[in-house]
Amino acid sequence: MSIVVVGSVAFDSITSPSGKVEDVLGGAATFFSLAASYFTQVRVVAIVGEDFSAEHEGVLKKRGVDTRGIEHAKGKTFRWGGQYLDNLNEAKTDFTHLNVFENFQPHIPAEYKNSPFLFLANIHPDLQSAVRREMQAVRLTGGDTMNYWIDRTRKELTETLKLIDLLLINDAEAKALGGESNLQRAAQKVLAMGPQALVIKHGEYGATIFFREGAFGVGRHPFRAPALPIEEVKDPTGAGDSFAGGFMGYIASQGQLNREVLKRALFYGGVMGSFAVERFGTERLQSLTRDEIDSRFQIFRELTHLE
Amino acid sequence: MSIVVVGSVAFDSITSPSGKVEDVLGGAATFFSLAASYFTQVRVVAIVGEDFSAEHEGVLKKRGVDTRGIEHAKGKTFRWGGQYLDNLNEAKTDFTHLNVFENFQPHIPAEYKNSPFLFLANIHPDLQSAVRREMQAVRLTGGDTMNYWIDRTRKELTETLKLIDLLLINDAEAKALGGESNLQRAAQKVLAMGPQALVIKHGEYGATIFFREGAFGVGRHPFRAPALPIEEVKDPTGAGDSFAGGFMGYIASQGQLNREVLKRALFYGGVMGSFAVERFGTERLQSLTRDEIDSRFQIFRELTHLE
Numbered sequence: 001m002s003i004v005v006v007g008s009v010a011f012d013s014i015t016s017p018s019g020k021v022e023d024v025l026g027g028a029a030t031f032f033s034l035a036a037s038y039f040t041q042v043r044v045v046a047i048v049g050e051d052f053s054a055e056h057e058g059v060l061k062k063r064g065v066d067t068r069g070i071e072h073a074k075g076k077t078f079r080w081g082g083q084y085l086d087n088l089n090e091a092k093t094d095f096t097h098l099n100v101f102e103n104f105q106p107h108i109p110a111e112y113k114n115s116p117f118l119f120l121a122n123i124h125p126d127l128q129s130a131v132r133r134e135m136q137a138v139r140l141t142g143g144d145t146m147n148y149w150i151d152r153t154r155k156e157l158t159e160t161l162k163l164i165d166l167l168l169i170n171d172a173e174a175k176a177l178g179g180e181s182n183l184q185r186a187a188q189k190v191l192a193m194g195p196q197a198l199v200i201k202h203g204e205y206g207a208t209i210f211f212r213e214g215a216f217g218v219g220r221h222p223f224r225a226p227a228l229p230i231e232e233v234k235d236p237t238g239a240g241d242s243f244a245g246g247f248m249g250y251i252a253s254q255g256q257l258n259r260e261v262l263k264r265a266l267f268y269g270g271v272m273g274s275f276a277v278e279r280f281g282t283e284r285l286q287s288l289t290r291d292e293i294d295s296r297f298q299i300f301r302e303l304t305h306l307e
Numbered sequence: 308m309s310i311v312v313v314g315s316v317a318f319d320s321i322t323s324p325s326g327k328v329e330d331v332l333g334g335a336a337t338f339f340s341l342a343a344s345y346f347t348q349v350r351v352v353a354i355v356g357e358d359f360s361a362e363h364e365g366v367l368k369k370r371g372v373d374t375r376g377i378e379h380a381k382g383k384t385f386r387w388g389g390q391y392l393d394n395l396n397e398a399k400t401d402f403t404h405l406n407v408f409e410n411f412q413p414h415i416p417a418e419y420k421n422s423p424f425l426f427l428a429n430i431h432p433d434l435q436s437a438v439r440r441e442m443q444a445v446r447l448t449g450g451d452t453m454n455y456w457i458d459r460t461r462k463e464l465t466e467t468l469k470l471i472d473l474l475l476i477n478d479a480e481a482k483a484l485g486g487e488s489n490l491q492r493a494a495q496k497v498l499a500m501g502p503q504a505l506v507i508k509h510g511e512y513g514a515t516i517f518f519r520e521g522a523f524g525v526g527r528h529p530f531r532a533p534a535l536p537i538e539e540v541k542d543p544t545g546a547g548d549s550f551a552g553g554f555m556g557y558i559a560s561q562g563q564l565n566r567e568v569l570k571r572a573l574f575y576g577g578v579m580g581s582f583a584v585e586r587f588g589t590e591r592l593q594s595l596t597r598d599e600i601d602s603r604f605q606i607f608r609e610l611t612h613l614e
Contacts, residue, residue, distance in 0.1 A: 086488050087488065088488070088489070181393050181394070181395070182395070182537075182538065182539075182540065183511065183536055184536040184537060184538045185538055187536070188538075202512055204490065205509055205512035205513070206512070206533075208536060210536075221606075221609065221610070222536055222610065223610060223611070224533045224536075224610050224611050225611065226513075226531045226533070226611065229490055229491040229494070229515060229517075229529055229531075230489075230491060231489065231491040231492055231495075232489075233489060260613075260614055263613055264613065267613065299528070301613055302528065303528070303529065303530060303531050304530070304531050304532065304533065304611040304612075305611075305612070305613070306567075306570055306571065306574065306608055306612070307567055
């Protein structure tokens with residue numbers, strides 16, 4: 001079943017120990033769409049500038065992504081520049097030029113409104129809430145946020161969290177949002193704010209999903225999926241969004257939501273994140289096959305599987 | 308089959324967000340011995356001062372640990388004081404008084420020399436090498452080290468690593484020892500120095516075991532065990548040594564060494580580490596039952612198990 005994703009499309013300039021690229025296609029909605037496209041029909045809502053060419057759009061279209069929700073505005077596309085130095089887990093931002101993204105007001109095409117799945121990538125919580133309210137047919141909403149919104153717009157974010165079923169954030173964000181340095185307690189605090197389930201992404205250590213009592217009828221015990229120890233991490237940009245794409249894409253592809261589906265989704269999230277970081281930008285996500293994805297799924301499974 | 312452990316016995320003074328204790332029994336050999344004692348016969352080699360009472364020794368004896376290798380010297384027992392503030396993963400050391408531990412020269416009792424398993428806890432690499440050479444009947448040697456030795460005695464440590472089959476260290480130590488910021492590449496560098504297998508402990512994220520090509524006939528693929536997300540971490544002191552005790556203790560309890568045994572050992576390591584942190588010092592490790600341990604093993608297994 002189809003999933004709508006709302007978020008950024010950007011051009012990234014990235015330096016890592018493996019090299020340097022300029023103005024490569026990126027942005028949360030792009031990584032998410034490409035990753036999810038291997039599992040289900042994806043419909044993207046975003047804004048781009050005049051420098052976003054048919055070739056750029058072709059990267060998404062080639063993966064079958066519905067791009068009718070991409071608004072073409074006057075001006076330049078969102079640009080971000082950053083460096084990964086010793087610590088590949090942390091980017092040092094060189095510049096952030098919001099450009100057309102600064103006044104992004106998501107417009108949901110009428111044709112998208114029957115989608116049963118929605119992912120609200122990292123944008124202002126008020127925009128996330130507005131989109132969710134507009135998508136009346138949605139059965140399951142996933143969402144992301146970041147410390148910027150947690151610090152500056154906690155009130156608005158608190159309202160948004162009531163509309164999100166599955167929140168996907170990283171350790172630092174979970175601790176900041178929950179106001180707790182202990183991850184397990186932070187998770188409980190965040191769940192009390194609204195989401196049925198919380199996925200905390202641990203970077204190279206995988207991810208854990210925590211459930212509210214009674215959520216999806218799956219029991220309260222958390223579940224953890226590992227990440228593959230990767231020898232060559234070229235560019236960590238977009239790993240979290242690719243994780244979200246694999247996770248939500250797999251869920252959307254299944255007829256039902258139960259514990260086993262959520263567990264497998266967590267593994268598929270890790271798989272797509274692990275592919276994303278192997279090349280700069282979205283390169284690796286453009287040319288995968290479902291066989292490659294499922295082979296890596298098996299490797300991930302073997303990584304922690306006891307007889 | 309029995310295992311000999313050589314390392315520190317100490318009195319720890321610890322402050323954490325959960326409270327404060329003074330001069331509680333600790334030290335790597337103590338945590339290791341108690342954790343391993345639930346799986347196999349443990350024989351400890353250590354040095355203590357005149358302040359180490361029969362009551363202290365009773366803690367080990369009650370768990371069936373052979374304490375004949377504990378040397379009683381003039382002076383005081385090793386003392387360490389530290390605080391865990393916001394970040395429970397990192398201790399701020401208040402003081403380190405080596406006392407009698409400063410001149411520790413491990414004496415292996417004749418009765419210990421038939422033990423087929425050996426664990427060299429974190430002491431000077433030259434002492435580790437000397438002990439290993441003295442234990443002629445040993446079939447499998449595990450070892451630990453720390454950044455202090457990696458930085459200051461790399462040459463000696465390099466010699467020791469040739470004598471160690473299973474090295475257990477944490478992420479930061481692996482990266483420092485391998486001279487690589489990428490964990491997977493660091494692991495390969497460390498394995499090239501001698502050990503058949505390398506266990507990297509990730510704290511609250513679990514642990515990964517990496518194998519040398521051909522090691523134990525178990526294949527080259529790494530294996531990862533999760534750690535349980537724990538709500539109440541009272542005192543992280545000794546978590547790594549308890550992990551090592553569970554890991555090596557379980558291995559020593561099995562007749563054979565294969566991939567499945569090593570995998571289960573990694574889970575048991577995580578289980579014992581998770582118990583250790585629930586109370587200050589060794590309190591929780593003193594009064595466990597094998598049933599409690601196996602129940603938690605099942606919880607750990609469920610945490611990542613896909614149907």
